[in-house]
Amino acid sequence: MTVILNQSFTGVSIGAVLLLIALGLTLTFGQMGVINMAHGEFIMAGAYTTYVLQKPIENAGISLLLALPVAFLVAGSMGALLEWLLIRRLYARPLDTLLVTWGVSLMLQQLARDVFGAPNVQTTAPDLLTGSVSVAGVTLANSRLFILGFALLCVCGLAAILRVTPLGRRIRAVVQNRDLAEVSGIATGRVDRTTFFIGSGLAGMAGVALTLIGPIGPTTGTNYIVDAFLVVVVGGIGRLRGAVITAFVLGLLQSVLEYSTTVSVAKVVVLVGIVAFLQWRPQGLYTVRTRSLV
Amino acid sequence: MLEIDEVRAGYDRTTVLHDVTVAVPDDGVAAVLGHNGAGKSTLLRTAMGLIKPSGGTVRLDGEDITHLAPHRRVARGMAYVPQGQQSFPHLTTAENLQLVADGSPRGGGREAIAEALDLFPVLRELAHRRAGLLSGGQRQQLAIARALVTRPRLLLLDEPTEGIQPSVVAEIEATILSLAERGGLSVLLVEQHVGFAMRAAERYYVLEAGRVTSSGEGGTGAEKTVREALSV
Numbered sequence: 209m210t211v212i213l214n215q216s217f218t219g220v221s222i223g224a225v226l227l228l229i230a231l232g233l234t235l236t237f238g239q240m241g242v243i244n245m246a247h248g249e250f251i252m253a254g255a256y257t258t259y260v261l262q263k264p265i266e267n268a269g270i271s272l273l274l275a276l277p278v279a280f281l282v283a284g285s286m287g288a289l290l291e292w293l294l295i296r297r298l299y300a301r302p303l304d305t306l307l308v309t310w311g312v313s314l315m316l317q318q319l320a321r322d323v324f325g326a327p328n329v330q331t332t333a334p335d336l337l338t339g340s341v342s343v344a345g346v347t348l349a350n351s352r353l354f355i356l357g358f359a360l361l362c363v364c365g366l367a368a369i370l371r372v373t374p375l376g377r378r379i380r381a382v383v384q385n386r387d388l389a390e391v392s393g394i395a396t397g398r399v400d401r402t403t404f405f406i407g408s409g410l411a412g413m414a415g416v417a418l419t420l421i422g423p424i425g426p427t428t429g430t431n432y433i434v435d436a437f438l439v440v441v442v443g444g445i446g447r448l449r450g451a452v453i454t455a456f457v458l459g460l461l462q463s464v465l466e467y468s469t470t471v472s473v474a475k476v477v478v479l480v481g482i483v484a485f486l487q488w489r490p491q492g493l494y495t496v497r498t499r500s501l502v
Numbered sequence: 503m504l505e506i507d508e509v510r511a512g513y514d515r516t517t518v519l520h521d522v523t524v525a526v527p528d529d530g531v532a533a534v535l536g537h538n539g540a541g542k543s544t545l546l547r548t549a550m551g552l553i554k555p556s557g558g559t560v561r562l563d564g565e566d567i568t569h570l571a572p573h574r575r576v577a578r579g580m581a582y583v584p585q586g587q588q589s590f591p592h593l594t595t596a597e598n599l600q601l602v603a604d605g606s607p608r609g610g611g612r613e614a615i616a617e618a619l620d621l622f623p624v625l626r627e628l629a630h631r632r633a634g635l636l637s638g639g640q641r642q643q644l645a646i647a648r649a650l651v652t653r654p655r656l657l658l659l660d661e662p663t664e665g666i667q668p669s670v671v672a673e674i675e676a677t678i679l680s681l682a683e684r685g686g687l688s689v690l691l692v693e694q695h696v697g698f699a700m701r702a703a704e705r706y707y708v709l710e711a712g713r714v715t716s717s718g719e720g721g722t723g724a725e726k727t728v729r730e731a732l733s734v
Binding site: 374377378380381384385387388389390391392393394395396 | 550551552571572573575576577581582584588589590591592593597600601602604648652
């Protein structure tokens with residue numbers, strides 16, 4: 209029983225990390241349809257923001273708390289700049305977008321190597337997050353609990369922004385019918401840039417969270433990017449609820465399979481499962497029914 | 503109010519409009535009639551800024567707005583109801599209206615939403631239903647209400663009664679006629695129903711293959727002339 213609970217918690221914590229890194233993509237890929245291969249580098253930028261802030265601020269707790277908004281701004285600004293410089297010129301050309309953002313991704317990785325060096329670097333976690341708590345015989349790492357709570361907080365925040373704020377309505381409207389949004393008085397270009405800012409900013413905050421579970425390096429984000437795209441596609445493109453469910457299901461599957469087989473076999477089984485699922489349900493877990501054509 | 507002068511426009515390398523000139527009088531209604539493919543919708547899309555013309559000018563109250571973005575035209579008092587009962591399908595009826603009120607620099611707000619809902623009371627009962635789940639007639643009423651929330655000075659309507667059941671058509675026609683009579687609003691109406699168009703319009707234009715082939719004073723007296731022009 210304890211083994212099952214331990215593996216379940218591991219699965220949930222893997223799911224929380226997946227969710228956190230996929231959250232930004234639900235906006236930029238899910239809502240806007242942009243295949244941004246540089247999304248992983250925004251995660252990396254967030255992670256390095258934590259590293260940079262820990263140099264002048266020795267208190268790890270304060271630097272971590274400060275890193276969250278700063279990483280959001282740094283990665284968000286990078287995303288908004290990328291959208292303004294390149295992506296907005298390529299909206300009707302998805303393959304070109306993929307290639308261009310992949311090029312940007314390589315450039316940013318090299319920039320990180322030049323600035324911070326090729327080897328991975330380690331940040332210091334606050335004392336509060338280094339220990340663990342034991343509940344019913346299950347050991348719960350504080351850092352994993354923090355990531356789980358933070359991921360759920362980000363989901364609720366993003367859901368609230370999309371559902372109840374004027375900005376959220378504008379983002380959803382532009383996604384659903386760009387021309388109609390424009391002739392309804394919405395500056396669609398500005399909405400695109402803001403959406404990209406938020407999506408990339410979320411990736412930056414995910415990067416901060418990743419510093420709690422291991423060292424960081426120039427390819428920190430790239431290691432997660434495929435998983436993040438999988439979560440968005442399997443969840444149903446643009447569906448936040450689908451992304452949440454998929455992230456945790458994939459995390460639990462990965463954890464259970466790793467326990468009964470090996471890491472590599474678990475990864476293969478999960479990927480085969482996803483391929484089979486998408487053959488059966490190409491639209492993903494969630495879709496929205498509508499009577500209108502647009 | 504609106505002057506479309508010698509406008510040439512189309513899609514990619516295909517020219518649809520050939521030096522088209524159309525004017526909408528202050529507080530008046532101009533109707534554009536023509537068969538399918540004549541270029542009526544292209545004319546409205548060009549007037550609204552969704553298509554960039556390759557020649558000619560579009561002026562609003564004398565100001566050249568030919569290269570102005572559509573959302574900036576809305577800020578100057580233009581509103582557009584496109585063909586096909588378009589809405590934001592995953593937003594509720596209330597959200598469709600609130601969305602426009604949020605961003606309206608012309609100070610629409612709650613009052614403007616209430617006024618628009620007064621014109622189409624059925625939308626009040628459907629406030630929390632997603633627009634994609636409304637019937638065609640209800641979606642068209644929502645489309646017109648959404649345009650009115652910006653409190654426009656000029657309303658561009660693209661076949662507002664197309665594909666809608668007769669009882670709702672009558673309601674929409676009556677609303678458009680009452681809006682036109684109320685004053686303070688100019689209308690550029692693209693319509694295939696000649697009777698309705700000529701009842702509403704002070705001036706008409708017949709468009710054939712992207713060219714104005716006939717134009718004149720509107721009113722029911724001109725209906726026969728228009729029908730003859732359209733039958734050619």
